[in-house]
Amino acid sequence: MVLRRSPKSARPQRDRIIIGDSLEQLAKIPDASVDLVFADPPYNLQLDGELLRPNNTRVDGVDNDWDRFASFADYDAFCRTWLGECRRILKPDGAIWVIGSYHNVFRLGATMQDLGFWILNDVVWRKVNPMPNFRGRRFTNAHETLIWAARDQKSRYTFNYESLKAFNDDLQMRSDWLFPICSGPERLKDDDGRKAHPTQKPEALLNRVLLASSNVGDVVLDPFFGTGTTGAVAKRLGRSYIGIERDKDYAAAARERIAKVRQLPASALETQPSKRSEPRVPFGTIIELGILKPGSALFDPRRKIRAEVKADGTLSWQKSQGSIHRLGAHVQGKQACNGWTFWHFETGGKLKPIDELRERAKQQLGLARMPALIAAE
Amino acid sequence: MVLRRSPKSARPQRDRIIIGDSLEQLAKIPDASVDLVFADPPYNLQLDGELLRPNNTRVDGVDNDWDRFASFADYDAFCRTWLGECRRILKPDGAIWVIGSYHNVFRLGATMQDLGFWILNDVVWRKVNPMPNFRGRRFTNAHETLIWAARDQKSRYTFNYESLKAFNDDLQMRSDWLFPICSGPERLKDDDGRKAHPTQKPEALLNRVLLASSNVGDVVLDPFFGTGTTGAVAKRLGRSYIGIERDKDYAAAARERIAKVRQLPASALETQPSKRSEPRVPFGTIIELGILKPGSALFDPRRKIRAEVKADGTLSWQKSQGSIHRLGAHVQGKQACNGWTFWHFETGGKLKPIDELRERAKQQLGLARMPALIAAE
DNA sequence: TCACCACCTGAATCGTGTC
DNA sequence: AGACACGATTCAGGTGGTG
16 A cells, blocks of 8 residues: 655645635645645625615625625636635645535636536535525525535545435435524624624535545645634544634634534544445455355346356356456446346355355455444444 | 517517527527527536446437537637627516536526626526436536526516415525426427437426516527427417527427417416415425416315416415415405315315325425325324 | 336436556 | 456336236
8 A cells, every 4th residue: 555645844734724815825835735625715795785674674794895806807816816726735636615606606616617627516505594585586595506526537536425325314415405504503603792704604514515525634725714614523523624714803713613622533433434445355265265166156137147157266158258247248248247246146046146255255354344343443 | 557569670580499500590689679588508518438327227318419519618609609699689677597507507607797697596406306326426416507697787677576485385486496307208209219309308497487587478589499398388378489499300399399288378377466384395386297287276165266276376266366375364354374275176076175286296296205104103 | 907016217527456 | 658357336206017
């Protein structure tokens, strides 16, 4: 196994909040030093005047300097710069998440594609409790959009497929996620009891993002840290974080918040093992261990074909001979075949896939994951 | 009432399919002559090679000339042209809908903003039954995105807010919509029984779009007509359509399809004049799914009152019109009423509460619970 | 007629390690 | 760097045949 590690000088400091302008501070972070980026950039809302509820109370919307840009061109230039920096900072197999609304997300997505990011999914955060449309002139804006992209088309990005599937009652996780907005005790308040940050994201959202697309020990960069939701969830999940925030009050609130977070015990952070990551047991081993004898018969699921196991780990049928995969593809007239699931052995008059024999081999080889061990770790 | 009408020379021919290249044919349509555009442009999917299911069958993906572009720049130039033409053709108070996936929707949205369109909402079509991710490398791509935009920031666009709200059981319609993909009898087949068009959209989707953002008699332009879903729904709802399609086979299928469509009676098309949480399936969905037809009759339990179902999800009786709940309360002289149990439909000479129709809708939407579970609770 | 089951299909940017 | 072998991977709903 090769440990790919950046030179020590290129390792960024972990678990810290950098106070300063995102563009300036990103420029100081070394190349290829971060595993994942989560970015919640200014939305460029272009609000015009204030909005009143039907009862004439004022809606406390986003009205901050940091959300004002003179034009789409200005906003695009800003995004090209920070997204380009993030791409430089990402490791080759790194990935990025960006969240936005219809005001800015189209510009973000197009810029990401132009820079060479490879979009993996757009994910919709459906809000359980969105703000209604008070004027009755549009649909209730009940969602925001996240873009998940790999650094390159060729990046071997992290995706904890099995974990998410287990999470979702054994169904693949879909691209539409349902969460409440951040409110109640989770919502940070300033000394006057007003919300500390206008766009604080729910921890549940970051929790799913980080569980899905990072591993324990990974470094997660958030260039618009705000009150530190990314840092809080990263710490809880055993990931490291780097946050950049130019507002000292936000940064202070984030620091205080993260200090209260405890990392979950290691056992709680284990992910569902993927079959891909399990040790490989080749078919020949099944024969070497005496689990299948040379000369014994294997069958297709319908018992139409009876192939014979050779001592060298191949299968033969009529005049054809090859690996379990090749012969399986050949007898079906297909390009490819997973021989482990296609071929069956007979036991007690019934057919079972030879995949089951691998489990026996793993146990004999001491490669099996014992349930007791999982519990003890 | 003021009839705003373009000069006669500037009125486009209505209810017709123009066979030809979109860019060429759009150029021939007069300025400011159309009320609404619905566009389902090529997605520029950039597929590479074939995809096999776990059982080694081949996925019949989009592999058409019309979806291939040499680069993002080419695709952007194409979109700038057709979107620019659409904007010229739209009346000053007109609006546009564009549908796409993450492959192209960011480029579409950014181009629309650059051209001066004013985005009103992005709307998510959540698919009940999307294609799974066979390789387990991403989230199931379970939605597509629609962008709804006015021609200008100042446009006084059409939005039938009250209708949609009644349609949705007196709750504002949200920006996330749930529909099945187009399949079954609705899906057009060619002579060989294969899908006539790879990307046919469900009529329920167009139904909501046109009900929400157009009026009876409006002209709807679809520059990528395909097999004519826009035309079929427009005709049924009493709107006019202009479709542009360069493939003669698609255009012929569209013509044949639209010929079979009957316009709903005028009374069913009346909209709600401008004036909880239990139902997961709003009444409008019952109509969208075709379980109740607009124009059909509902009765009170004693069959004293005969109300009529409107296409926009309202009910009318004598001079009153409103949601099933409002009208139910009104006819009883009460403050409130659960329309689901008050209103009945006739089947086999007997009356049954419309609540039973919700179960059918839930099944179609995949929201049904297992009978065994219900029985066990 | 109904229950059940096997089979088909949908806008899809859908591997990885070794030689 | 490229070729090749190995082998991991699917959900909801419609359709049609069978008992």
